[in-house]
Amino acid sequence: MRKTPFTTALVAAALxxxxxxxxxxAQDGIKIGLSVDQLFESRVxxxxxxxxxxxxxxYELVEVVADGDAxxxxxxxxxxxxxxxxxxxxCAVDQNTIERALIAAGRADIPVVAYDRDLxxxxxxxxxxxxxxxxxxxxxxxYMAEALSGRDGPIVVLELLGALNxxxxxxxxxxxxxxxxxxxxxxxxxxxxxxxxARALSATQNAFQANPDIAGVFAATDTQIPAIETVLTxxxxxxxxxxxxxxxxxxxxxxxxxxxATVSGTADGIVVMDLDTTGRTAxxxxxxxxxxxxxxxxxxxxxxxxxxxxxxASKDDIxxxx
Amino acid sequence: MTTRDDTRRLVPPxxxxxxxxxxxxxxxxLLLVAFSTVSPFFLKLGNVEAMLGANSVVLIAAVGMxxxxxxxxxxxxxxxxxxxxxxxxxxxxxxxxxIVLGVLTALAVGAGFGCLNGVLIGVLGLTPFITTMxxxxxxxxxxxxxxxxxxxxxxxxxxxxxxxxxxxxxxAITWIALLVxxxxxxxxxxxxxxxxxxxxxxxxxxxxxxxxRVSRVEFGVYxxxxxxxxxxxxxxxxxxxxxIPGVGDTLLLIIIGAVVLGGTDMNGGEGSIGRTVLGxxxxxxxxxxxxxxxxxxxxxxxxxxxxxxxxxxxxxTFGRRRT
Numbered sequence: 001m002r003k004t005p006f007t008t009a010l011v012a013a014a015l016x017x018x019x020x021x022x023x024x025x026a027q028d029g030i031k032i033g034l035s036v037d038q039l040f041e042s043r044v045x046x047x048x049x050x051x052x053x054x055x056x057x058x059y060e061l062v063e064v065v066a067d068g069d070a071x072x073x074x075x076x077x078x079x080x081x082x083x084x085x086x087x088x089x090x091c092a093v094d095q096n097t098i099e100r101a102l103i104a105a106g107r108a109d110i111p112v113v114a115y116d117r118d119l120x121x122x123x124x125x126x127x128x129x130x131x132x133x134x135x136x137x138x139x140x141x142x143y144m145a146e147a148l149s150g151r152d153g154p155i156v157v158l159e160l161l162g163a164l165n166x167x168x169x170x171x172x173x174x175x176x177x178x179x180x181x182x183x184x185x186x187x188x189x190x191x192x193x194x195x196x197x198a199r200a201l202s203a204t205q206n207a208f209q210a211n212p213d214i215a216g217v218f219a220a221t222d223t224q225i226p227a228i229e230t231v232l233t234x235x236x237x238x239x240x241x242x243x244x245x246x247x248x249x250x251x252x253x254x255x256x257x258x259x260x261a262t263v264s265g266t267a268d269g270i271v272v273m274d275l276d277t278t279g280r281t282a283x284x285x286x287x288x289x290x291x292x293x294x295x296x297x298x299x300x301x302x303x304x305x306x307x308x309x310x311x312x313a314s315k316d317d318i319x320x321x322x
Numbered sequence: 323m324t325t326r327d328d329t330r331r332l333v334p335p336x337x338x339x340x341x342x343x344x345x346x347x348x349x350x351x352l353l354l355v356a357f358s359t360v361s362p363f364f365l366k367l368g369n370v371e372a373m374l375g376a377n378s379v380v381l382i383a384a385v386g387m388x389x390x391x392x393x394x395x396x397x398x399x400x401x402x403x404x405x406x407x408x409x410x411x412x413x414x415x416x417x418x419x420x421i422v423l424g425v426l427t428a429l430a431v432g433a434g435f436g437c438l439n440g441v442l443i444g445v446l447g448l449t450p451f452i453t454t455m456x457x458x459x460x461x462x463x464x465x466x467x468x469x470x471x472x473x474x475x476x477x478x479x480x481x482x483x484x485x486x487x488x489x490x491x492x493x494a495i496t497w498i499a500l501l502v503x504x505x506x507x508x509x510x511x512x513x514x515x516x517x518x519x520x521x522x523x524x525x526x527x528x529x530x531x532x533x534x535r536v537s538r539v540e541f542g543v544y545x546x547x548x549x550x551x552x553x554x555x556x557x558x559x560x561x562x563x564x565x566i567p568g569v570g571d572t573l574l575l576i577i578i579g580a581v582v583l584g585g586t587d588m589n590g591g592e593g594s595i596g597r598t599v600l601g602x603x604x605x606x607x608x609x610x611x612x613x614x615x616x617x618x619x620x621x622x623x624x625x626x627x628x629x630x631x632x633x634x635x636x637x638x639t640f641g642r643r644r645t
Contacts, residue, residue: 063616064616064619065619066619067620069568069571069572070562070566070568071572072572072619074376074561074562075372075613078372079369079372079610079613079614081372082363082366082369082614083614094472094473094566095473096474096475096566097562097564097566098563099482099562099563100485104372104486164471165470165471
């Protein structure tokens with residue numbers, strides 16, 4: 001009787017491992033390591049494009065996800081190096097948090113491509129591919145400036161910011177503000193959201209309470225448009241475009257939320273990121289580096305603007321509509 | 323009854339009691355066999371080196387946590403003290419480019435938080451759980467306020483390079499952790515202070531009657547735990563390349579898990595630094611192996627949780643029968 005629990009524990013643990021473990025395939029082909037910060041809709045979109053491109057080229061792909069933990073990402077990159085991957089594609093948890101692991105990759109002569117989030121201060125990253133956040137922000141700003149141009153001032157606009165420490169969020173805001181400067185007599189209220197929809201909701205509520213005349217709302221990510229819709233509905237301000245009192249809503253991303261809102265007319269238009277090209281470019285950059293070719297350090301993929309009138313026809317080009 | 327006799331014949335004498343004292347050993351052996359069978363990279367020198375380097379921070383902090391556990395307390399603040407020490411040391415080094423000042427700052431910050439815990443718990447008699455939880459919040463707040471939430475840039479290059487130095491195949495930062503281990507093994511086993519720590523944890527009343535100043539012993543273990551948190555914070559900079567405000571956020575459960583899996587009793591009086599080394603090794607091997615064979619992050623959390631059940635249960639079941 002005495003040894004039974006101990007033996008059971010050993011057997012149970014062995015079974016857990018045996019069922020969980022799948023042997024790594026040893027191949028002569030190219031093996032790419034993919035180190036991901038964390039998973040959410042648009043990240044999964046880019047990753048799927050990376051996987052598709054890698055599969056078409058016959059590459060083996062090893063994916064690791066750090067769930068927002070810098071330490072885990074360091075250990076995971078180290079394990080990619082140990083597994084002798086030929087190149088590493090990385091979306092860092094945060095700038096400057098994984099430099100040591102990247103230096104280790106550099107020492108092992110493994111080229112590193114950053115995607116979606118650049119690491120401008122890194123001594124190792126050979127190339128970056130990601131959204132052209134400045135241009136995306138500008139495009140949304142231009143549309144909103146045009147839509148509001150006929151109105152009498154002062155024009156009040158609410159801007160829902162992303163995270164203050166995220167370069168993509170900062171650049172979207174910068175581009176948006178540049179383009180909006182075309183309007184005279186303009187006031188932009190900025191509210192940080194940390195990319196969080198709940199915070200976007202309360203920020204929008206507060207802003208409309210303080211300024212009932214807000215004429216437009218820009219969301220750094222269109223996943224926050226449902227939150228804006230909730231507030232507008234509550235206040236009885238959800239009116240179709242062209243009608244008196246219509247609040248102009250735009251955003252950036254191309255998520256299912258943004259797509260639905262634009263189709264229904266709640267949002268006037270959104271900038272849709274080209275996740276497919278971003279992912280595929282990441283793999284082709286790695287390939288070029290492996291072939292010893294020179295590549296551009298910074299490669300940006302601009303998004304495309306779609307309005308309620310045009311978005312359904314371009315359904316196939318919008319990642320959130322698939 | 324016959325089964326009992328059979329068991330005695332089947333396993334070497336003392337096996338069961340040792341399984342209770344060192345529950346980690348059996349699991350480690352199992353993991354080593356499993357991972358080296360499944361992954362051709364597991365036993366490679368580079369991988370072993372990476373594993374040692376990556377776990378030095380946890381090992382140093384786990385020694386501090388063990389001291390506190392031995393007195394029957396808990397230090398929930400140790401992980402974010404690592405963060406705060408790292409950030410403040412990082413800022414000092416970014417401003418002065420002096421590694422020596424960085425080390426001293428990290429140790430001072432850690433000791434500062436440790437002494438705060440020590441005074442509140444040892445002298446004023448507050449509950450360890452709530453007190454260190456409050457210190458945890460304060461330290462985390464300090465780390466994020468001072469760094470504004472992003473990694474502190476400007477680590478001296480010499481320190482970045484230290485992260486890659488190995489001596490006899492073992493990373494320099496692991497040697498630091500091993501020195502800490504050796505020092506505290508000696509302190510606990512061969513000094514009066516060590517005996518006092520064990521006695522306070524196993525029987526507080528008896529300790530008091532035999533003239534031990536319990537409050538002083540308690541103050542000491544929390545202060546040392548903070549100091550080791552500070553050292554771990556500095557080592558984290560060498561390991562990761564920069565001072566990261568959230569570095570400690572995910573470490574607390576790993577540190578506690580390692581100490582418990584090693585077989586040190588949370589109620590005090592029973593345990594050792596040696597067991598904690600085994601606990602740290604167990605989790606290090608587990609994470610490394612699961613990464614190597616490509617188990618996704620969230621699946622790893624489940625395996626980790628199950629293992630903590632198994633380890634605690636092994637320690638309880640066999641540890642209890644021993645007495």
